[in-house]
Amino acid sequence: MLDFLARVGRVFFAFLTAAGRLALFALNALSHCLRPPFYPRLMARQLIDIGYYSLPVVGLTALFTGMVLALQSNTGFSRVNAQGAIALIVAVAVTRELGPVIASLMVAGRIGAAMAAEIGTMRVTDQIDALTTLATNPFKYLVVPRLVAGTIAVPMLVLVADIIGIFGGFLVGTYKLNFNAAAYLGQTADYLHRDDVVSGLVKAAVFGFIIALMGCYHGYHSRGGAEGVGAATMYSVVSASILILVFDSALTNVLF
Amino acid sequence: MGSSPKIVIRGLKKSFGPKVVLDGIDLDIGERESLVVIGGSGSGKSVLVKCVLGLLEPDAGSIKIDGKEVIGMPVRERERLMQKFGMLFQGSALFDSLRVWENVAFGLIQGRGIERGAAREIALQKLGAVGLGPEVGELRPSELSGGMQKRVALARAIAAEPEIIIFDEPTTGLDPIMADVINDLIVDCVRDLGGTAVSITHDMASVRKIADRIAMIYKGRIIWSGAKAEMERSGNPYVDQFIHGRAEGPIKMEVRAL
Ligand SMILES: Nc1ncnc2c1ncn2[C@@H]1O[C@H](COP(=O)(O)OP(=O)(O)OP(=O)(O)O)[C@@H](O)[C@H]1O
Numbered sequence A: 001m002l003d004f005l006a007r008v009g010r011v012f013f014a015f016l017t018a019a020g021r022l023a024l025f026a027l028n029a030l031s032h033c034l035r036p037p038f039y040p041r042l043m044a045r046q047l048i049d050i051g052y053y054s055l056p057v058v059g060l061t062a063l064f065t066g067m068v069l070a071l072q073s074n075t076g077f078s079r080v081n082a083q084g085a086i087a088l089i090v091a092v093a094v095t096r097e098l099g100p101v102i103a104s105l106m107v108a109g110r111i112g113a114a115m116a117a118e119i120g121t122m123r124v125t126d127q128i129d130a131l132t133t134l135a136t137n138p139f140k141y142l143v144v145p146r147l148v149a150g151t152i153a154v155p156m157l158v159l160v161a162d163i164i165g166i167f168g169g170f171l172v173g174t175y176k177l178n179f180n181a182a183a184y185l186g187q188t189a190d191y192l193h194r195d196d197v198v199s200g201l202v203k204a205a206v207f208g209f210i211i212a213l214m215g216c217y218h219g220y221h222s223r224g225g226a227e228g229v230g231a232a233t234m235y236s237v238v239s240a241s242i243l244i245l246v247f248d249s250a251l252t253n254v255l256f
Numbered sequence B: 001m002g003s004s005p006k007i008v009i010r011g012l013k014k015s016f017g018p019k020v021v022l023d024g025i026d027l028d029i030g031e032r033e034s035l036v037v038i039g040g041s042g043s044g045k046s047v048l049v050k051c052v053l054g055l056l057e058p059d060a061g062s063i064k065i066d067g068k069e070v071i072g073m074p075v076r077e078r079e080r081l082m083q084k085f086g087m088l089f090q091g092s093a094l095f096d097s098l099r100v101w102e103n104v105a106f107g108l109i110q111g112r113g114i115e116r117g118a119a120r121e122i123a124l125q126k127l128g129a130v131g132l133g134p135e136v137g138e139l140r141p142s143e144l145s146g147g148m149q150k151r152v153a154l155a156r157a158i159a160a161e162p163e164i165i166i167f168d169e170p171t172t173g174l175d176p177i178m179a180d181v182i183n184d185l186i187v188d189c190v191r192d193l194g195g196t197a198v199s200i201t202h203d204m205a206s207v208r209k210i211a212d213r214i215a216m217i218y219k220g221r222i223i224w225s226g227a228k229a230e231m232e233r234s235g236n237p238y239v240d241q242f243i244h245g246r247a248e249g250p251i252k253m254e255v256r257a258l
């Protein structure tokens, strides 16, 4: 029994240590965000990598999410004769919830993993130490551009995902469920509030920060050659995905 | 040796978990001196120079550079101090996302704020000094052979003409002729730039060429140091065994028979 308690204690302690290290890393990175020198070129490259090159993946998932959502809500609502609410439910669910969460999960797999692998490789091949010896702060050069780009690019991606997702619902609604196109769009426009979109975008910004943070953190602390980099990549995706879901429920509670 | 030493190391200790790597290093490195650190594989030579550069945090001891304690120095000051250093990493550590000339010019552009065009000129000139033509400048590090990478890393280390240059195995992986060219280059660096050089090497030809003074590290301590001329008649059995590369002697390699 005592042995068991000791083990629980150790796990708990390890968890606290890890959380503390992560918090320190994040604070350190944030403080570097405010102090020059800045690297606008690197930031622009990250923005393009995250925002532009993720468009196909995110667009495709958003399209299918919107379509499936319309189909499933039709199944449910037809039982209570409430098909009129389909346009509304698609719009609200996509902008508030599914757009941000699904787009971010895709970006976590694509970008978070790439960040962890790149920074991790730089760590295990001494490239990060080399940056330091060339009088360049690795936090400013590697971490800050990614954090800033993640926080800016993911909301923009989610805005696109919102539009495509609603369009997916519209396609199913008009072609399969025989809604009148003008009526469907009219309902969407009437029932969708600005707050729905804004709260989704706020979430997206937080998720973008989390993705970049986990990618950088695990990459930065990776060690032990190719195996270590592989582990860092995996941890970055898993931890970012879990944190996205945790923060999603937390933010849904506090946001209007 | 000059009046006051450039780098003074006292009682430096570093362990990784239970493994003691540095166990009280005492070492002085004079201004404009070329010191060569020798010692067996895994004896902590790379760890020693990483501690000097602040890349690893020592467990105990003191390191003074130009009379100033650098352990526990504030981050900003440390960053400024880095301007004095150039480092050639054992594994080259070239940035594989950048072209070769951008690697060499990195310290000039980022560290010194020199404009790109001018930095490129300097970079190509330094590449020439290590025997690489301007066409190599446009390649990526992954397109180079190991020896070429090492030479690019050397060019990068000396590009900003630092006061203190650290070479971690500069000639390993090079053919004997190129190794000699690089040795000459290191000698020139120290003489022309008036810099202080700390080199790590196993290559005795290289030691004889570049060293003013030699320090031997064994079991986490400096067991012998002295001028190059004294090395051959040091009377120290460890040094003798090492410089003559004998398997028999006081240094036991921890290997078991097949
Ligand atoms: N980051 C690290 N974590 C754990 N152990 C390390 C680390 N870096 C070095 N070591 C250990 O410290 C010891 C000394 O390593 P170091 O790289 O300094 O050797 P070296 O003298 O440079 O050897 P070589 O001549 O082969 O390059 C080794 O036993 C190594 O296992």
Ligand SMILES: [Mg+2]
Pocket: B045, B046, B047, B090, B168
């Ligand atoms: Mg070494």
